[in-house]
Each structure stands twice: as C-alpha cells, then as structure tokens.
Amino acid sequence: MVYIKRSLERKFLKMSEAFKVVMVTGARQVGKSTMLKHLAENTGRVYVSMDDADLRELANRDPKLFIQMYQPPVLIDEVQKAPALFEEIKIICDNSDERGQFWLTGSQSRKLVKQAGDSLAGRICVLKMYSLSAKEIACRAEDIPGEYSITSLISRSSALPKNNILDVYTRIWEGGMPDMLNMDAEQRREYWNSYIDAYLMRDAVDDNGIIDTEGFRKFLRACAAFSGQLLNYAELGGAAGVSGTTAKEWLKVLQSMGIVCLLEPFFSNELKRMVKTPKLYFCDTGLCAYLSSWTSRDTLMNGAASGHFLENYVVAEMIRNASYGEREMNLNFYRDKNQKEIDLIVETDGVLHPFEIKRLASPERKTIKAFGVLEKSDREVGAGGIMCMAEKPFPIDENNSLIPVNVI
Structure with missing residues (x-):
C-alpha cells in the first residue's frame, strides 16, 4: 500500500x-x-x-x-x-x-x-x-490554512479543483480510515462492523469496565443520531435506554477513545444569556454515517440529516487543522437564548474568526447577521464567512467571504 x-x-x-x-x-x-x-x-x-x-x-x-x-x-x-x-x-x-x-x-x-x-x-x-483528513487524502498534508482573508482564500483555491458537492459527500460518507480507502460499499460495511466489535466494544469492556455491551451499542447509535446537536444527557440516554448519568459517563469513554468530540460554547463576560451546553460531533464522519444506517453517499447527501453531516465534517476537519497546525487555535460555537447562533468560532492570537456552515452554493448574506454579537466581546473580530458549496471564494463584505468547503 x-x-x-x-x-x-x-x-x-x-x-x-x-x-x-x-x-x-x-x-x-x-x-x-x-x-x-x-x-x-x-x-x-x-x-x-x-x-x-x-x-x-x-x-x-x-x-x-x-x-x-x-x-x-x-x-x-x-x-x-x-x-x-x-x-x-x-x-x-x-x-x-x-x-x-x-x-x-x-x-x-x-x-x-x-x-x-x-x-x-x-x-x-x-x-x-485523527483519521485521514480530506487534505491528506488529496496529498495536501501540509496545506493547513493559517488565515481566512479573501486574498488568502483565493490563493489557496487556485491550486484546487472546483468545490463539488459529490466529492464532499463522498468524503463524508467514506470517512478517513486508511484501510478503507479502496474498499467498496460492502467491504466498508463489514469493516465498520468488525471495527465496532473488535475494537470499540472490546475497549469498552476491557479498559472501561462497561458490562452492558448491548446498551453501549445502542448508545453509539444514539450518539450518531445526535451528532451536530446540543448535548442533552437525558435525551441521549433515553434514546439508548439508559439514565442520563450513565450517558454522561459513557460519552466520556467515547471521548477518551477518540470516537467523539465536544465543541464547547464560546464564553465572554460581556455577552449575556449564552447557552453553556456543548455540541456533540464524531471524529470520523464515516463511522457516524455507518451507525446512522446511511448505505450510500447519495442517500446520505439527499437525506434529512445531510446538513448535520456537513457541519460535522467541517468541524472535524477544523479540529484536525487545530491539532496539526503551527498556530494555536481554539474552536467554539455561539448560541444564546435569543436563538442567535454562530456554527463555529476559530480564535487565533486573540482574534475571533466566525463561520456559518451551509449546504448551499449561494447562501444568503443575512446568514452572517449573528456575527455582530461578537462585536460586544472583549476580543477583535477578524475574517470569517460562510463555509458552503460555492465553487470558489467570493467576498460578502470587507471581513467575510463565501468559503468553499474544499478550501478548509
């Protein structure tokens, strides 16, 4: 290989x-x-x-x-x-x-x-x-973005093929496990089935003392169903038939195993009424798709959860950027009790870069309206935009751009 x-x-x-x-x-x-x-x-x-x-x-x-x-x-x-x-x-x-x-x-x-x-x-x-990123699969391992200005985005985009929804959802559905790169759909299904049995369930029992293996399997699938959503332990546990307390402990196990990650809410003393609950994501979208019973790229791409999967994919790619890049990056999201929301906030050198994530090629400019809440924080607000299916970067205003998903 x-x-x-x-x-x-x-x-x-x-x-x-x-x-x-x-x-x-x-x-x-x-x-x-x-x-x-x-x-x-x-x-x-x-x-x-x-x-x-x-x-x-x-x-x-x-x-x-x-x-x-x-x-x-x-x-x-x-x-x-x-x-x-x-x-x-x-x-x-x-x-x-x-x-x-x-x-x-x-x-x-x-x-x-x-x-x-x-x-x-x-x-x-x-x-x-983490499992392979889209950049690594495309032989661009060192291409980790350090800034998000329109000039930088255009420069990076010029070296890439046009953003394409089919390519993006192929990556989402397949995931990034190295051994699976050349497998067909049947082989992938058996790989994930074996992966869960041979690794996840064994580690849950041997390393973490989980006895209720059937309940833990249900919990894995429940986590996939709640991916991209605010974490609610009672609802998550209820979907798996266990208590909220057990759900909290089992989620820590999945975090420690590198299967899921939590995106914490942005905090600022100047901003009031903020939601303080984290959001749940899978580190590999291919595993999430398998657990959610999406049997092909097209059924996932056209299904009701396609937007959640795109958000999970973008967040997972950005987590890889933060883990591998030279500059320190803090990743958060924002939501308040007035329903104002920012899908992703990347903080570097004390500067906040806000992003929305949309499964559209031409999202409306009003999508970035919520970015204004960050002006009340104690930090500078820098370049951001909408990560979407646009074919190439395009300016929205002096600070924000349409950002093709394949550029991140």
Whole structure:
C-alpha cells in the first residue's frame, strides 16, 4: 500500500527535537503506527510492538531488562499494554539529555494519558492523531490554512479543483480510515462492523469496565443520531435506554477513545444569556454515517440529516487543522437564548474568526447577521464567512467571504 503523508509529521518531528519522549494517541486504526514506522525508516531506531504477547509479558515483568534489550532510540507501539515501562523510561530520561529517545504510540484512553502524564511529566509531549483528513487524502498534508482573508482564500483555491458537492459527500460518507480507502460499499460495511466489535466494544469492556455491551451499542447509535446537536444527557440516554448519568459517563469513554468530540460554547463576560451546553460531533464522519444506517453517499447527501453531516465534517476537519497546525487555535460555537447562533468560532492570537456552515452554493448574506454579537466581546473580530458549496471564494463584505468547503 502506498504511504499517505500525514499532516502531523511536521509537528511530531519538531516535538521530537524538543522532548525526550513523544507519544501519539488516537482512535484505533487511524494510522499512528504506520506514520511513526515510516518516520523511523533508515534512522536506526528500533521498533517493538506490545502486541507481541511475549514482549508484552517481559515489559511488564522486567521493564529494566526490556529496555536493555531495546535501547533508545526506540519506537514502542501500543505502549498502553505495558504500563510498567513508564517508570523505567522516566529513569532513562533523567539520566540523559538526549531528545527524541522514545517514540510511543497508544490507542487513546484516559488511563494511558494519566499514566504517561503522572510518570513522565515535563519529559513527554502527547500529540493526538485523527483519521485521514480530506487534505491528506488529496496529498495536501501540509496545506493547513493559517488565515481566512479573501486574498488568502483565493490563493489557496487556485491550486484546487472546483468545490463539488459529490466529492464532499463522498468524503463524508467514506470517512478517513486508511484501510478503507479502496474498499467498496460492502467491504466498508463489514469493516465498520468488525471495527465496532473488535475494537470499540472490546475497549469498552476491557479498559472501561462497561458490562452492558448491548446498551453501549445502542448508545453509539444514539450518539450518531445526535451528532451536530446540543448535548442533552437525558435525551441521549433515553434514546439508548439508559439514565442520563450513565450517558454522561459513557460519552466520556467515547471521548477518551477518540470516537467523539465536544465543541464547547464560546464564553465572554460581556455577552449575556449564552447557552453553556456543548455540541456533540464524531471524529470520523464515516463511522457516524455507518451507525446512522446511511448505505450510500447519495442517500446520505439527499437525506434529512445531510446538513448535520456537513457541519460535522467541517468541524472535524477544523479540529484536525487545530491539532496539526503551527498556530494555536481554539474552536467554539455561539448560541444564546435569543436563538442567535454562530456554527463555529476559530480564535487565533486573540482574534475571533466566525463561520456559518451551509449546504448551499449561494447562501444568503443575512446568514452572517449573528456575527455582530461578537462585536460586544472583549476580543477583535477578524475574517470569517460562510463555509458552503460555492465553487470558489467570493467576498460578502470587507471581513467575510463565501468559503468553499474544499478550501478548509
């Protein structure tokens, strides 16, 4: 299989120059091991996987001997299966000033991040990886937007094919799991079915102690049905036949596994009557589409939930930009009790960039009317606009533009 360059490569290598340990976490099968093994090629770095039962047993029983056998620089895959290694790694790091000694991968979990943070505080950088973005699939891994002015948008758009709703919904329906890129619809269905059984359900039981597996399956589907909506634990739990308290705990499990993410509401002391409830999104829209029983791109694209899926897709792509880019980006949304709403607010360097997300090629200009509420906040408001199906960027006013979805 041809290797697909990942957007996280740049940041990972840069952090490896600054930290003694760099760990990549993320959901199962998003490509963590593949990326690190690719980066380790021809460097002399040893690769060892904790999927090997004998090596795993040795690492947990005698971590000192394990490190003697696999000396740094080393890449340790699935490190969450050998937690005894963290203390030994700490000792090695404290006795050397070498950077990038240990590269680690681990399937995302609360337990793993806590273990690594407790043992390796100040020595480790933890980076999060997601399934393939549209940019990575299109071989544009390094093309992460840093600004949203009309000049910048036109420049970026000139190097891309015209925005096309069929292409966008293909990406939404297929998702970004690397192993699925060349699969047909039947193969994708079986892949997701196996993914849920072999990974999600097993991790829910083994790592998180969830006993009600049938209820957890229903909860997964309920989350897909509520994607893109304000989070209501009672309603979410009710859809799965569990209590709101259980729904809250299970949602934390799905977050820790890298399956869903929450977009928090924007907060400002100057703005009153704001909704304080987060919105729920899936990290991979392909999994969300499968759980929602959308059996083809066209049925999804023409279905009642197509707008929610487009919003989920845009938010997920922007989360990847925030995770992989050089500049710090905070992502929020705005909604108040007067029903004024802004789908997405990107804050960089203290400047707010507001965006609406619409499944239209020519959305009305009044769509951005709600952006005015941000003028009352304590931060500068910069370039924003409407992320939509327009074929190319087009100015709405001096600050805002129509932004083709494929440009983000």
